[in-house]
Structure formats: C-alpha cells, structure tokens
Amino acid sequence: MRLRIAPSPTGMLHLGNLYSIIVNAIFCSKYNSKLILRIEDTDSQRNKFNVIEGIYNVLDKIKINVDESPKRLGLYGPYKQSERLHIYKFYINKLLKVGGAFYCRCSFKRVNILKKINLTLGEYPTYDGKCLNCKYSTGKIRLKVPRIGVYIGNYKTKWSNVDMQVLWNNSKPTFHFANVIDDQLMKISHVIRGRDWLPSLPKQVLINNYLGFKTPKYYHIPLICDKNNLKLSKRFNDIDFNGLISLGIVSEAILRYLISIVVDDDVNNISEAAFSFNLGRLKQQSIQIDQKRLIVINGICLSEFICDINGFLNSLIQERNINRVIVLCTKKSLILHDIYKLMCFIFWNYKMVKMIYMSSIEYLLLNMLLVEYKKQTDWSEFNLKKLHEKLSRYLGLNIRTFCTILTIVIGGRNNISLYDAYVIIGQASVITRISLILEKWYHQSNQHI
Structure with a gap:
C-alpha cells in the first residue's frame, strides 16, 4: 500500500494539516505502507519560496519519516508538481480526445455571477455548460460531467449538482486534475484526507474513469476546527506549527496531542498509536482544539525533556542567532541579571x-x-x-x-x-x-x- 501527504507551499502547516499527516503516518506504521511526500506547488501566485523548507523542518520536528520525496527520490518522481507539467500536458490532451473535457471561453466573472445566482435560488453553484457543445479549440479546459443520474459512493449526489470543474488554465493544471494524475502515476492506493474534500470526490472519480485509471480508496476524516467551529486555514489568522512553538509549546507536545485525538488515548509516539488505530473508528464530528489539554501535555513533555532546554531554544530561534542574542543583550546590560531580563522577547x-x-x-x-x-x-x-x-x-x-x-x-x-x-x-x-x-x-x- 502507498499513501501520500501533499502540502502546498502557500503557507506554513497548521494543526489541521498536521492532524491529517499524522493519521496517514499512523496508518502506514500499522500496515507497513509507504508514505510519499508530494509538493503541490502549481499555484505560483500564492506559493512562498521559503515554505517548502519549512515543511521539511516541521515533519522532522514531529518525527514524520517519508519514504519518497523531492529530497528522497524514488521510482515515481518528480515529487514537485511544478516539475511535472509535461506529464499533465500529455494527459489533458488524452482527456480531450476521449471526450472527458471541453474548451470553455466563458469569463470567470460570468461564471461567478452565475454561481451566485444559483446559490440565491437555493441551487448548487455549478457551471451551466454554455460552451459544452461549441467545439472550441482554445480557452480554459473544463471537466465534462453528466447532467442526469446519481453518483453513488462515499458522497452520494446527483451528477447535476457536480460542477464542471476547470482542469486547465493559463497553460497549467488545476489541483483537481494534477492531483488525480499524480496519485495514479505514483501508485497511490489509499488517500486519507479531510472531509472538506468530499465534494471533489465525484469529479476525481470521473477523471479516473475517463482515463481508464484504477481509482484509489478514498477516506475522509474529521476536520480540526477553531473555537468558532470553522475549518483551520493557512491563509488567515490561525496559528501554525511555528506559531505554537513561539508560544512555548514543544514539538513533542504537539505530536502527542494530535496522536491522542486520533486514537483517543494518551500514547507517546506513532508506533504505539498504531496498535490501537482503527480508521473506521475515528470521530465523525469536527474536532475543536482543547487548549488546556495541549498545555497539560506540554507540561509533561517539559518535565521529561528538561535537560534539552538548549534544543528548545534552537526551536524558538535559529541556532546561529543564539550567540547574537547574548551579545545584543550584554551590550545593554550592567549586571548579569539584566541579560536574562532582556531575553524576555524570546519567551x-x-x-x-x-x-x-x-x-x-x-x-x-x-x-x-x-x-x-x-x-x-x-x-x-x-x-x-x-x-x-x-x-x-x-x-x-x-x-x-x-x-x-x-x-x-x-x-x-x-x-x-x-x-x-x-x-x-x-x-x-x-x-x-x-x-x-x-x-x-x-x-x-x-x-x-
């Protein structure tokens, strides 16, 4: 079995991302499966150049080992989507040839207005198929979706409620297309992801069917939400992994806390969690962060790792800055005690x-x-x-x-x-x-x- 984690470098990993990653890691540990890291970096407008290295650092700190990645090459690379454009071009042309997609010249403004009208009328916000039979040879490429019948799977819905998703625009694939192609060519057998991806399932199954691919087994897990019961997001004000570290939460505590949510028990590591892990028994409702529990676990971790305070300092500030901090604080101090008082900006x-x-x-x-x-x-x-x-x-x-x-x-x-x-x-x-x-x-x- 082969599973993948596929973060995009549009922002640092938050607890929701890490929860999904840890579920995948525990599954792989239990069933001796391969875990692949794929960087989904086709969204060049929102990508941040320093985030990819940050993803590696976070995975290292929470002790997630991957079998294949851009840094650990296997048989099915490249493992960055930006390096796979030639592959996507081949398959988008194939999809057009088999009649699974069509060119569309409708502006995004027209489509957005149309979808807002649909929502106002209480209908699904879907494209109306205006260009479906126009035989254009240029424009955006949309997925051809049946207008009658019902999709029956993990997400039962009428095909008329499924959007004719844009798969290709400005010479690049969108997430929905690249994701399916990569999962197929990287031999991904199981996809474990957040429940917010359920509405995308019929589209991705349809692309697999058009191209004659074997569809992976999809599992959709609960979401980690904020106190307002809203899904966490990298684009807004939610605290990411590094933000938690900056508040004095050690990486070991973050790992243990998220594992405890997955297996509903206090265990120390992924190997221990694998013994009691059952994907079918995961909580179905969304999960709110229990700050008090996280702090308690953090206290336990601090007492266990008190001898590694230097390591914690290195996680708060980069190692090369430690001497600089001491020099800067010493220059403003008259007695030794002042140096430690001035270091309060770190804590x-x-x-x-x-x-x-x-x-x-x-x-x-x-x-x-x-x-x-x-x-x-x-x-x-x-x-x-x-x-x-x-x-x-x-x-x-x-x-x-x-x-x-x-x-x-x-x-x-x-x-x-x-x-x-x-x-x-x-x-x-x-x-x-x-x-x-x-x-x-x-x-x-x-x-x-």
Missing part, C-alpha cells in the same frame, strides 16, 4: 499584555501590519524598515511613535532593538503574536461595552 507571554487602553490608531496599525507581514517574502531589517516608514507616513505617525507601539510585540520597551528582535524571532512568531494581541483586544473591548 513572550501574551497573557501579560495589557491592552485595555489600546487606541483605535494602534488597533488599525496592528491590523494593517498583520496583512503586510504575511506578504513579506524577505524578512530582513531593511525591508521591515521600508515597510514601517511607508505605513507610518500613511497613518501620519512619526517613526519613533510607530516603533513604540510595536514594542507590545516583543514584550515591552526595555528590550533590544525592535528590528533585531523581529529578525531573531522570525516572521511566523511576529505574525502569531500580533494575531493573539488583536484577538485579546477584541474580547476585552466587548467585555467593556
């Missing part, structure tokens, strides 16, 4: 942040920065200063006041330089801290209304 505690009197301009600034920080591809002092100067002019603030407001992110004014601290703790930590500050301010404001 930031949002519970100590007081924001009852945060002004509207401060709130606006932090919201704007959260958006802009997420866009940054080069997290350097030069780029950060340039961004801050631009926003300070826009808000009518002098740069000193601007930076003073931001000291809340590094634990106060009695600290090392804001920019030194920002670069040392890293982009993910800063984004996580600002997200938590805004959330805390929002709840405090509502309590005082």
